[in-house]
Amino acid sequence: MNLEKRKRELAQEFSPLLEKTTKTSKIWIGFLIAVILVGVYAFFVQLFKGHIVTGMRDNVVWGIYIINFIFFVCLSYSGAFISGVLHFFKTPWKNSVSRIVEIITVLSLIIGPIFILLCIGRLDRLHYLFMYPRIQSPITWDIIAIMTDLIGCFIYLYLTFIPDFAILRDNSENASKWRQKVYKYLAIGYQDTPTQREKLHKITRTMSAMVIALAIVAYSVLAWIFSLTLQPGWNSSIFAPYFIIAGLYSGIGVIIIAMYLIRKYYNLEHYIRKVHFIGAGIVLLIISLLFGYFTFSEYFSRWFSHKISDANLLNTLFTRYFWMFIFANYIGVLVPLVILFFKKLRTIKSITFAAVIAVIGLWFNRYLIVVPTLETPYLPIQDTREEFIHYTATWIEWALSFAGVAAFILFFILIMKLVPVIPMSGIIDNEREQNKSKKTFKKIITE
Incomplete structure (x- = not known):
């Protein structure tokens, strides 16, 4: 090879996606x-x-901001x-989805x-959080975890971009001057x-292992912010693994949706194929089973305990939030499960639909964890006006x-306008490995 x-062929193939912007894209960006x-x-x-x-008041001090967070x-x-x-495990089809x-x-x-x-009500006091942090506070540790994970993931992302930047640098004679300088x-x-390739692969592999550990630790810390309180609905010993499974559930769903949109609107059917959707769909199926089990365990234990505080919370969920509860914990789990379980139903569109249902259901699940719990405290507040007890998000x-x-x-x-969403270096590595395999096979046959 x-x-x-x-390299020049790949640069020419992907350069239209980087340098040209269609009218539809401009309208979408404007929107x-x-x-x-x-x-x-x-x-x-x-x-x-x-x-x-x-809509945040004395009872519900957190709203959809914290849910989005x-x-x-x-x-x-x-x-x-x-x-x-x-x-880390050098998954064969990682090249088509890794950058996404x-x-x-x-x-x-x-x-x-x-x-x-x-x-935060007083953003002018934000710097005190860094100047005088309380080491006993789980929120302090959550900030440390987020910042550490952000730095680690940014370095990891940049390392995977370097080979493609080099390819674009050497094959962008017709590109604008600012692009040439940036590359x-x-x-x-x-x-x-x-030598450079081997060192970069070793560093990337090491970073991938660190990123896995950071992800588990950091999200466990976030779960402990809730579970280490005595608040009904939060005080649970399985919140950390429950949050990790829920995170994987939403993550796989968003990845599938992104794959579908990028494949359709950028005409990348050659790289993002049906096999990738089926593989991601099977992973989503497995995670949905685990997520459903954790959800059942969480609510069943509260129902079976017959504690007054838990009973009040469940009563709120089954009255005020009945349809959201049904969507989050039944439709959001069972619909993806049914679609992905049967092989005949595993088409690209059906897998994407299952992912959309899973993501919406997961957002509702986060809402049900935060808002109804805050609406049912141990002791009611003095002001019992409707807007102070119940939460409704404003515009x-x-x-x-x-x-x-x-x-x-x-x-x-914008990132896809800077570097190809399908790693060119990954395509070359795959072709290099295939050539090595062919040569090895021919050598074995000859001998």
């Missing part, structure tokens, strides 16, 4: 920017008027875990913590020599939530 010729601008306006309204413009951080940790496993997973991981770690800042700077002198909260999702999608699109 002529290595330089193959996302508009959503973000509405969110910015909502942020300033909340900043100047305070949390009175939100948990969801995004959950997504990032699952992405880090999946990406680490793909690289890595980008999702880093962006989720950036977007997620922003929702925590929206929960040259980010490639940091990488020449793809055997401010929804605007900022949708702005976060829009920012996530926009940054994803």
Whole structure:
């Protein structure tokens, strides 16, 4: 295989995706920017008027901000875990999905913590959290875990980008000058020599193992923030593994949805094939079984204990939040289970539909963990007005939530405009391994 010729062919193949923007893409980007601008306006309204413009009150001190935080951080940790496993065990079909997973991981770690800042009533005192942290506080350890995981995942993502930056640097004569300068700077002198390639693979493999450990530890710390309290609905010994399984459940679902959209709108059917959807669907099936088991164990133990506080919580779930409870814990688990269990139903569209149901159900599950629990405290507060007891999100909260999702999608699109979503270096590595296998096979036959 002529290595330089193959690199040039791949650069020419992917350059239209990087340099050209269709009219549909421009409209979509404009829409996302508009959503973000509405969110910015909502942020300033909340900043100047305070949390009175939100639905959070004395009972429910956390709303959909904290739910979005948990969801995004959950997504990032699952992405880090999946990406680490793909690289560490050298999964055969990792090349088509690894970069999608890595980008999702880093962006989720950036977007997620922003929702925590929206929960803070006095942002002008934010720096005290870093100047005078309480080492006994699980929130302090959660911040340490998030920052450590963000740095580790960012380095890991950059390491996987370096070979592609080098390919684009050497084969972008027709690209704009700013692109050439960016690729040259980010490639940091990488020449793809055997020595450099071996060192980079070793470092990436080591980082993948570290990322797996960071993902498990960091998300366990987040779960302990809830489970180490005496609050009904949170005080549980299985919250850490339950959160990890839920994170993997949502992570696999979002990855499948991203694969479907990227495959369809960027015409990458040759690289993202049906076998990848089937593989991801089987993983989602296994995780749905585990998630369903943990969910059943969590609610059954509370129902069977007959504690007054747990009974009040279950009564709230089965009355005020009945349909959300049904969707989160029945439809969100059983529908993906049924679709993915039968081989005939495992088409690309049906697997993607199952992933959408799973992700929506998981978000509702996070909502049911936070809001109903805060609405049923041990002791009722003095002010019993409806808006102080029950929580309803305002347009401010929804605007900022949708702005976060829009920012996530926009940054994803912009990254895909900088580097191919299918790693070119991975394609070359696969072809190199196939050539070695063919030569070895021929040698064995000859002997």
